[in-house]
């Protein structure tokens with residue numbers, strides 16, 4: 001299957017090298033990482049997920065204050081996958097031995113659903129527009145896409161298959177992130193009750209290309225220059241890497257996460273709902289071994305449920321109960337300035 005001709009990436013995404021730094025919420029995509037990548041000539045994204053709108057705006061200003069002009073901000077689109085009270089309680093009870101092991105005695109929190117401060121984040125980005133706004137977990141209302149575009153932002157939607165790509169194009173976004181199943185962290189799949197189909201990233205890019213003429217950024221498991229070349233030859237205008245820069249000097253990933261990525265004791269990754277109720281690829285640790293099989297769908301309720309466990313384990317430097325997000329190429333993640341890591345990936 002030959003890829004159809006590719007539309008060029010829109011302005012800010014065409015800037016610099018065709019290797020971008022993907023957004024990574026939860027700490028890694030701090031302003032320092034984004035600024036260092038941008039100074040080295042790579043588009044990079046802040047991750048607004050889990051942040052308040054105020055914190056997002058503060059990080060944007062830090063990137064701007066460093067003189068960076070081309071960068072993105074990534075948002076979690078509210079797309080809750082509700083869980084029944086009975087399933088929530090049953091999963092909570094199954095976590096009890098892990099909580100005991102970590103010395104947590106608090107009762108389980110009531111199920112909590114939220115929208116990650118969506119309206120306030122969109123309002124802040126309309127008031128003070130940024131060059132690129134990207135979306136994951138679902139598709140925003142086309143009116144939001146139109147408003148952000150009218151404010152001058154390029155919009156970028158994460159998709160995992162041709163159907164999502166068609167629907168994103170219909171909603172009016174400028175370009176797509178085609179995320180393969182080998183990607184570290186949460187899958188952007190819109191229906192989190194199913195797992196993204198597993199096929200090599202270049203094949204997924206070719207498949208999505210049959211469904212849309214929009215420009216594509218490929219992501220997921222990219223760890224070497226050959227991986228970059230393969231995704232570009234398949235029709236992507238750029239690739240985005242996450243895991244490859246988690247151990248960068250400027251990364252805000254926690255020490256326990258960074259050390260685990262370098263620890264030879266870990267021997268694989270898995271797509272699991274155990275940590276948040278939404279499929280995410282992580283190193284297989286004890287938490288995954290103990291809880292993956294029984295983990296229901298239920299985001300963000302299960303994210304809030306397991307958070308105290310994960311925070312306690314992170315604070316204690318205990319990788320056995322931390323969500324150690326990692327893509328399939330995790331063994332190549334190295335400790336070096338982000339500029340050097342990215343230079344090693346540019347074809």
Ligand SMILES: Cc1cc2nc3c(=O)[nH]c(=O)nc-3n(C[C@H](O)[C@H](O)[C@H](O)COP(=O)(O)O)c2cc1C
Nearest residue numbers: 022024025136183184185220221241242243325327
């Ligand atoms: C620690 C971590 C956090 C992530 N957080 C986000 C996020 O907030 N928003 C998003 O769209 N993707 C997120 N992702 C997915 C990345 O944007 C990207 O698709 C993925 O890292 C690419 O695969 P790779 O890790 O194999 O390079 C995250 C990935 C990781 C590893």
